[in-house]
Amino acid sequence: MSTRNTRQKRRDEVVSKAKQPNHMYGYCRVIGCGKPARAGTSDGLDTKYCRAHAEHLQRHGSLHKGSYGAKELNPYRQAALAWLLDNEHEFWVKNAIQRMQGLYQQAGPHVEAFRLRGLRPKERAMAALARLRKHEVDPRLVIAAWLAVEMTLRDDPQADLKPEFKRVQVAKVVHRMASGSHKRWEREVHAPDRLGRSPRIVVEELHVYPRSRGRVLRHLGEALEPAVELLVHHHLDAVHAFKVERDAKGKYDDRPYPKGWSARPRKRQPDSA
Ligand SMILES: [Zn+2]
Incomplete structure (x- = not known):
């Protein structure tokens, strides 16, 4: 068979395959x-x-189930943190905090949000952990986020109970805590302003919030899980009972942390109330 015929035959095969x-x-x-x-x-x-x-x-992280919103998660996040603060002497609480601190330390160098482009999902997940360390986000807040999602799933009669959904839901919350990178600089402008003043100094700012993307969230959730799973195993029932009891006293859906707390430590004030 000539080369030409062979080529023609191969082309016919490809065309018929594509039609199937x-x-x-x-x-x-x-x-x-x-x-x-x-x-x-x-x-x-x-x-x-x-x-x-x-x-x-x-x-x-689920085919059917949408992400839990702040109003749903807030009472759980508040209760989880309050329980952690009341039970810091417990072995598994100390253990989870140590493991979370270990994760912070192993997360590698801090990467500005401006420089995340081109990194692999796993590297971006590590960068999110490094941002938590850099911004001194209290590890107890991250642990509380995990406990909150565990409890929300337990109370949701239509929960998606696959591990992937849980990991992604926690990671979304934690990724937001790590927040963005912010730059601020001054620039001399020669065009006169409305009052005719020139040159003048203007302050410019750049705020970049890393987008939370599918595979990054999965890697982040997978990284967090071993730090908290023993605490969940030993104490989730107690945390949940505490949450139910606390809910009887009031409504706690307006904020993710108890009064006086925020993810960024500079804003944290001791609760005077
Ligand atoms: Zn479909």
């Missing part, structure tokens, strides 16, 4: 969805779902 439907990747695997599957996300999570379901999974 690919049953492996045909349709979204979510029952009842019926849309064609596609690798639709920038993270390229998989080829099993349609674009909408793939994006939902990427953002929330």
